[in-house]
Amino acid sequence: MLYSQFGLTTLKEIPAEAELLSHQLMLRAGLIRRLSSGLFTWMPLGLRVLRKVEAIVREEMNRAGALELLMPAVQPAELWQESGRWEEYGPLLLRMSDRAGREFCFGPTHEEVITDIARRELRSYKQLPLNWYQVQTKFRDEIRPRFGVMRAREFIMKDAYSFDIDAAGLDVSYQKMHAAYTRIFERLELKFRVVDADSGEIGGSRSQEFHVLADSGEDAIAYSDADNYAANVETAATFPARGERPAATAEMQKVSTPGARTMADLCKFLSVDVEKTLKTLIVEGTEGPIALILRGDHELNTVKAQKMPGVASPLTMSDHATIRSVTGCEPGFAGPIGIEIPVYFDHATANMADFVIGANEADMHYTGVNFGRDIPNSETVDLRNVVAGDPAPGGSGTLSIARGIEVGHIFQLGTKYSKTFGATVLNKEGKKQALEMGCYGIGITRIVAASIEQNHDDNGIIWPDPLTPFDVVLIPINMHRSGDLRTAAEALYQELTEAGLDVLFDDRNARPGVQFADAELIGIPHRLVISDRGLAAGELEYRHRRDTESRNLKREEALALLTGSGVK
Ligand code: ATP
Ligand code: MG
Secondary structure, eight states, rough: OOOSSSSOOOOOSSTOOOOSSSHHHHHTSSSSSEEETEEEOOOOOHHHHHHHHHHHHHHHHHHHEEEEEEOOOEEEEEHHHOOOOEEEEEEEEEEEETTTEEEEEOEEEEOHHHHHHHHHHBGGGGGEEEEEEEEEEEEEEOOSSSSSBOOSSEEEEEEEEEEESHHHHHHHHHHHHHHHHHHHHHTTTTOEEEEEOOSSSSSSSOOOEEEEOTTOOSSEEEEEEESSSSEETTOOOOOOOOOOOOOSSOOOEEOOOOTTOSSSHHHHTTTTTTTBBBBEEEEETTTOOEOOOOOOOBBBHHHHHSSSSOOOOOBBBBOOOHHHHHHHHHTTOOOOOTTSSOOOGGGTTTTOOOOEEESTTEEEEEEOOTTTTTOOOOOEOBBBOOTOOOOTSSSSSBEEEEEEEEEEEEEEETTTTHHHTEEEEOOOOOOOEEOEEEEEEEEHHHHHHHHHSSSEETTTOOTTTTTTSSSSSEEEESGHHHHHHHHHHHHHHHHHHHTOOOOEEOSSSOOOOOOOOOHHHTOSSEEEEOHHHEEETEEEEEETOOSSOOEEEEEEHHHHHHHHTOOE
């Protein structure tokens, strides 16, 4: 490709509307352009990358035995009414009507349509297992479209749906997709983790998310240093404290802590570490308020708390009047001593000694408090978010916390949709049986942004070979002043192209500084510079986008390096 004919406009300035680095770089390098909130055009340079992602995803889906089809993006309301999601999906669903007033939506996902196809097409267990997939445009009217194509409204998803005769079959189909996804993200050269997204409830369906690790990720992930365990911080379990509780060394004292309503105020006032404090949260219960007690620095996990017997779901903090009636004082000084409501202690409190708690009196706290002596020993429960250093569930190892971008999601649906839609097949005994379904999504457009989050430096993008829009950028220096150089550069361009490489030939009449800066910004991994001086010495200058120095190579050496480098 000749640069002069590629219509590429790069931007020097950081676009003000983009906060995320990948979004900035995608705009600056001319991969995408914004049309409207959450709507983007993929420019030719960006589309090259997108097509490469799609190709890898297709290859691995086909290898796993899945069959590609293509469903309509626009879906009739009746199907969504049948599943109950016309109401349930809420404002995320873009609804529209045709000239006859019939209602439709632009598909945010395709469970309804695929289940409708399955109930029409599938008759017998002999047609199973089956996995249908598509690569297709979705629309979700996200409440906050942001970060460019990372959280867009219109985006491209690969969605697959498996059909089996029984739960054991579903397990096999699910594991196949797990393996295919692992290969896909490895081939895309992404650093990723498979995160358990299980609801954890008995009978809950199995579900895992594939997260690309990046500081800018929207999700916090806890992972073990000892095994493959990884879970969303919101769902990761904590465990009863290990080891012995230290012996009490202090006497319990009631101390005045004027105005110390927050943990920070309290710790500063008493000069104690926050790890030596307990906080008491009063929440609504099904039969009156309940106290939840956690270590001062720990964060309450709403989902875990609302599952505790007697705690109201969704979790609701008690209002000031209720807190006053329970504790007898203003909010900010609640504690477990002397209150008459049920109390749950978090696991992490069990091994604490000589700690500080609220005294249920305005401006007062107790110090030197100990279980067994001042507060009865009690069972502890899991109420909080995990933190780095917590024990991993495997029994050995500890947890670290990283941030992740969800790029894939695999989910066992079971018979949820097939029962509602009457999607059945005849089993071996000739009886009708509801199909066991799984669904599997990959965010194709999001992957491009996620890859940039992991592969960039101050000068721009650094594409991994499997994703790069061009394999090589060929930069002649001041070609417009030298006929010999032009002849040599054009010959080299042709030779590289004939060797099967995708070359961006920077034939612009531009200063070398501009050529280099653009090549770095758009992130082509391999750069060849050809100059009059090099020509005289029979050499080219090669540099990988990750290198800090260039190397002079003979023309043959350079060709051998590029054609043998695994670029193609
Ligand atoms: P999120 O939690 O990020 O909103 P989700 O869990 O709602 O995503 P799924 O229904 O699991 O998304 O969709 C499958 C995949 O589609 C996701 O793993 C993600 O990679 C991608 N995806 C979902 N929403 C968007 C979006 N608004 N923009 C780009 N990609 C998206
Ligand atoms: Mg998801």
